[in-house]
Amino acid sequence: MDIRIFPMAAVLSAAIFFSGCAFSDHYVKDPDGVNSAANVQQDDNESFFLNWQGEKVTPGTAAENNCVFMGCSDSGIWQNFLVDIIAESTASVTVCSEDKVMHISESGTGSTALVRIKEKKDDGVEYAERLVSPVEVYSIYNEEEKQLEYYLSDILLNKVPSSGGDGSVNVPVEYSDYRVSSKAAATFPYQKYFSSYGDFEDYYDMYHKTLGLDSLKNAMRKLDDDGGFNTNVVFLYADRSVGDAKYKFLRAVVTDKKLTIYIQRDCSGNMSGVSKWQLTCTVPGEYLSDVAPDAVHWVIYDDVSQG
Known part of the structure; x- marks a missing residue:
């Protein structure tokens, strides 16, 4: 697989570096009400995340709920999220696939992002939570699949169709x-x-x-x-x-x-x-x-x- 990598700075603006907060990861059964490790203001796309119980998600369902469907054409919702991250403005987005819903939120400081994940499994819906710092989002151009893959640490946040990158080298x-x-x-x-x-x-x-x-x-x-x-x-x-x-x-x-x-x-x-x-x-x-x-x-x- 030919993969080229370039940071989000090359796509939008300058990168955010080095901050001293924490990144946590634990996996538990989905609770009736999700109690996050950080105070996150609820919005429309977060409501979809909170209410999702494992039913199949389609691109149409995602669009109706102001969410991003992973793998679809690059959306204004996703681009606005990236711009807000760079600007250190309060940012949040919900990204969906058929059997997984992920809510990413950043408080506006540029230092910490909370990533909450619900995923449908055979025995129910599982819930994971990660607190990531610094909020340095970068993108990888996947030559084989013709997609830009966006990462925070090792978390795949989203991927969108793309015809090429900017020549950056892994x-x-x-x-x-x-x-x-x-x-x-x-x-x-x-x-x-x-x-x-x-x-x-x-x-x-x-x-x-x-x-x-x-x-x-x-x-x-x-x-x-x-x-x-x-x-x-x-x-x-x-x-x-x-x-x-x-x-x-x-x-x-x-x-x-x-x-x-x-x-x-x-x-x-x-x-x-x-x-x-x-x-x-x-x-x-x-x-x-x-x-x-x-x-x-x-x-x-x-x-x-x-x-």
């Missing part, structure tokens, strides 16, 4: 993360990049005593021994999290002379204390010819399980 990378001393006095977060092993050695000499970077050094030495620095650049993001976080690489995208790296952070384990991390993405140099070192951005989506 970059193949090698991702790793390393836990370092939580007592490190260094200020987090920060970014670095290494275009040679010498660059990394300078970083190691400066930070090892504070952070404890032997595991990262072993990986960088192996990359150098294998000739990796001849054709790759290593980008590093030093992150701080609550408790025992887990990180998942989502994708890396080059568009408009900018590299954006999307990471999902799961803090659903032990929530006591603070942990500090070194996240690395090794990127082939062929994708970076037009990317300046200060045009590299990391989007860290928080993910906290509840219940």
Whole structure:
């Protein structure tokens, strides 16, 4: 499958980056009345979401209830939602398929979105809820299906027919993360990049005593021994999290002379204390010819399980 990726900024406006709220995900039987994890003002399309009991949804049903039907032609309702997200205005939309209804709402701060999902299953309707931060929506052009697929973190929000993208590139990378001393006095977060092993050695000499970077050094030495620095650049993001976080690489995208790296952070384990991390993405140099070192951005989506 040939998939090209570009952020919503390339479709509409500038992206919203880095915010410090949480992302939760839990799956329970659909309650009689949905009590969300955030206060969401009810509107017409939300009423359809709340009242849906698993009956088949058609494009006509969605339109009658001011909702978006996934996979249909791009609608004004969906475009208005994207514009409101970028403008950090209060935004909400309900997206439907035949057996699933999803309500997405954002309070107007640009920091947090609540995604509530009802899905018809053999034994009834199941309900899921996710609180996502930051509200960074991006789109993927699926060449095979000729569709734009819109995502928030790893949640498919919508997809619409499209004849093409803007030439943005999905970059193949090698991702790793390393836990370092939580007592490190260094200020987090920060970014670095290494275009040679010498660059990394300078970083190691400066930070090892504070952070404890032997595991990262072993990986960088192996990359150098294998000739990796001849054709790759290593980008590093030093992150701080609550408790025992887990990180998942989502994708890396080059568009408009900018590299954006999307990471999902799961803090659903032990929530006591603070942990500090070194996240690395090794990127082939062929994708970076037009990317300046200060045009590299990391989007860290928080993910906290509840219940």
